Amino acid sequence: MREGKIIKVSGPLVVAEGLTEARMYEVVRVSEKRLIGEIIELRGDRAWIQVYEETTGLGPGEPVYLTGAPLSVELGPGLIEAIYDGIQRPLDQLVQKVGDRITRGVEVAPLDHDRKWEFVATAAPGSMVQPGDIIGTVQETVVVSHKIMIPPGVSGRLAEIRSGAFTLDETVARVATATGVVEVKMLQKWPVRRGRPYREKLAPTELMATGQRVIDTFFPVAKGGTASIPGPFGSGKTIVQHQLAKWADAEIIVYVGCGERGNEMTDVLMEFPELHDTRTGEVLIKRTVLIANTSDMPVAAREASIYTGITIAEYFRDMGYSVAIMADSTSRWAEALREISGRLEEMPGEEGYPAYLGSRLADFYERAGRVICLGGDGREGTLTAVGAVSPPGGDISEPVSQATLRIVKVFWGLDAALAYRRHFPAINWLTSYSLYTERLAEYFDRAVAPEFNRLRVEAMRILQEEAELDEIVRLVGVDALSPKDQLTMETARSIREDYLHQNAFHDIDTYTSLAKQHRMLKSILLFDRSAREQLGAGVSIKKILNDPVREQIARAKYLPEADLGRIDALIEGLEAKMSAGVEG
Template sequence: MYLKTGRVIKVSGPLVMAEGMEEANLFDVVRVGEQRLIGEIIEMRGDKASIQVYEETSGLGPGAPVVTTGAPLSVELGPGLIESMFDGIQRPLDAIERAAGDFISRGVEVPSLDREKRWHFTPTVNVGDEVETGDIIGVVQETSIIEHKIMIPYGVKGKILSIQEGDYTIIDKIGEIETNKGVLPLTMMQKWPVRKGRPYSRKLNPIEPMVTGQRVVDTLFPVTKGGVACVPGPFGSGKTVVQHQLAKWADAEMVVYIGCGERGNEMTDVLNEFPELKDPKTGEPLMKRTVLIANTSNMPVAAREASIYTGITIAEYFRDMGYSVALMADSTSRWAEALREMSGRLEEMPGEEGYPAYLGSRLADFYERAGKVICFGKDGRVGTITAIGAVSPPGGDLSEPVTQATLRIVKVFWGLDAQLAYRRHFPAINWLNSYSLYVDNTGEWMNENVAEDWSDLRLKAMALLQEEANLEEIVRLVGIDALSEEDRLKLEVAKSIREDYLQQNAFHDVDTYASLEKQYKMMKLVLKFGDEALRALKAGVYLKEILNMEIRDRIARAKYISEDNIGAIDEIFVELEKQIDDLISKGGIMND
């Protein structure tokens, strides 16, 4: 329904000024010009409104009509979200292609969710039941992996008057509810404004780690289910591949992937890869639990600013069903650039490097919508959103405003290093610069659920990597001959941690993912080599003989042992001790 008509008085790229808008409200969605371009009011001064238009504005001029819908920018939530690909304002790209061709035509109006497709609805409540906000009234098997739970909308409470099983479209009436405001129809679709976080009953402290299968992440810098992390790094350091790996392998029931201002070919890779990838839990294609938001770098800049809100609102919807959701935003730097461009056109006072002064608060608004919560509903189900944002600092400068503002909010920092990437060490996460503030919480969980000495092994590995950095400073200054054999052994063990454990091939069928059990055995094996080698060294064995042992090749190749054959790592432990004992006995005979 369209309410009040104004008219354009100024056009500045995606920013349009209109007058006669006194009946409109901030954040109302409007239609601009004869082509009915979609836009959003972002500033009001008297009867003049500043509108960011989510489509190309060329050809638009003063005098063009502007009509307001009287409603904020909202997303449609219901069956049909999964396996879909939307643009930044939830326009379905496949439906637009069918309607208008390969490129998005200006002013095209296509409903976000399919109004024709019928879904089989199975009620989970009975007539006469008292229900309230968040209660699940029925289910739809949307894909073979995800059961879509139909919930009572926010602010609705009452008694079920009618509800029945059957095949319905998302706008068909599936039942009725009697409330204190009268009888309301129930449908499978609800709407929610993207800039407002969906409410929940209570927030919880996240403890359980989100297992990603990436050794450097799970072992050294874990993120929890309901945690927030950022992946900053320069061009070519592997941000997108890291995010793809997390989306593929993370221990989450739903994935929402937001391509925010990234290259179109990268989103094409995601589209081509995800349908072919098998979900490790079910064997089904990964797309059957994925929603894609694509706002590539050649799409209108204003829609880029809205895309991360669209994505996290969809993530909150699945969280409210009680699912664990992994949200990937690639990249928030492009989103911040869109924010800066719109701020500049609004003639706002610029902050550092031209970014608006409210950059930090907007980033916080986004990341704070992640978390582990008790959802609304009488069953008290728990849902989580884990938000992982890539940051693309210009020239790899981590002191720039977007990175710094992000670091003040997130609790996990996976700092990608261009030097590691040049050395073909992937994932190129620098173990000296990165950190996780969830280590204590996840460490307790790992000790209880994986192995009681998990935290001790992690600390030992981190200490060796730190010692390696200190020893390399000495080597650069005075040469390796200045080091004792024990210190040289530390360098070798640290090298083994780096190359045999932390380095992981995303494109290798076996090495792309490592279970926690395999990670534990691999880490313990590398550190066991250090302990056994030190024992031999103290028994008089030369370091050169220790380093030339055949077992070292088997330790290096342990990462390629499949999950089905994980017991083979235990055999390497036995062989390691045997070879060390042989070396010590030979050394003893020679000494005699």
């Protein structure tokens, strides 16, 4: 049957019977209010449905209608600059239609089907096409050229193609296939729980530069890689995510606010349309898709928001773009899983999370990667996934953090103690790690400087030595250390305060290019080497530490990118001093 009746309502979970033709993950419409739901369990003719809208007032006996389709997103021109909820309803359209609060059962098309887009054909009639081939473009924003592709499963001879202004529902091309003529439109639909196909997955080999010194230098993430940001409340997870969204070296940004506080999403929604994008010279929103699913929205929609975001990101990856998706936070998504699992009366796993928590997280992160896209041109696309984790009390031994760490290759561990000392980003350099460091070594040699990898290793060694000496300092004071150890402590302090500490709200310090990072780190370590030579020549540690050049090193972070010559001059002065030797 295509229609059933409700027999039980438990929060966002509704049980209906009489649905003999139902399929797993099929979208249904619940009650005469036509609330959006999705079937997540089937037993005979009974279906367990998670409803993505408020279920207050529903009761047994009300109808449930099958739609015959899985939960899907609309993909086509109009995605960029859009602001959606977790199931791809455009929030700006909802405001115009129903006001500030979303009315239950309201239906709004994710994309504007009335708007005409200027389609420019790039393929010739009569040519052979296959899934993924680009047949034309639409200039979606001033910085994003939306590439119209042959849908998966369609191949044959291009019988007709025409340029001009078309709506999403109008045919722009016809393909003669073995089974008949297929009409190609600018609109595609794709089920969110199924990854979009590609030809081949490749190992990531290129850095996704973020402009954040602690990340790019010590714990880099590759384009097509995966990263996690666990941290307690107030440690700066959201700010780090915002910084990555603003400055990451990606052509398309998809930002998913999953169960976060409304004021944090408001900051994003207000800031991105005004923030100058140094990459393009336009505002950042011109290459961004935002998905806002705040903590006061229905809990089931959180579970869908992650899949909505990653599917949109895959679509742009298939065009050959480098895409980055920020998910803030996967803990709220996991909490939604736990609530629905509990209402399904499934056997709970650790801390009440479902036993399939790890596999669901893996399904999400494994959709990231560097791939050869479908199509005959062999183009590459990358999708980088960065997820924030909010462990209760900052305890990363809890299930969501541990399941995430088994999957991702980069761990940026935020430290409450660093945050309380106002050291931001509060990424702990002793507990964080990146498994891409060795793989990216050749990239740093080529794109930054042959010595950059050595400088990074040397700086990390000094920070580790500081951690060992810190215990002694706390017990007997810094004066008990030898002059060499005192210098180690001072150099480590310079690395921490002058290099790792970065002000997200300072116009210049908020972003640092790789070229500037190299020069800044080199100047700190050159001073350390010069100071050790002076110590060996008998110069007192006090005199060395009072050298005015230290102030210049500390101020280098505030020099504009156009003034890197001043850091070069500083480095030349330190090198000249070392080559000349130290006068007794």
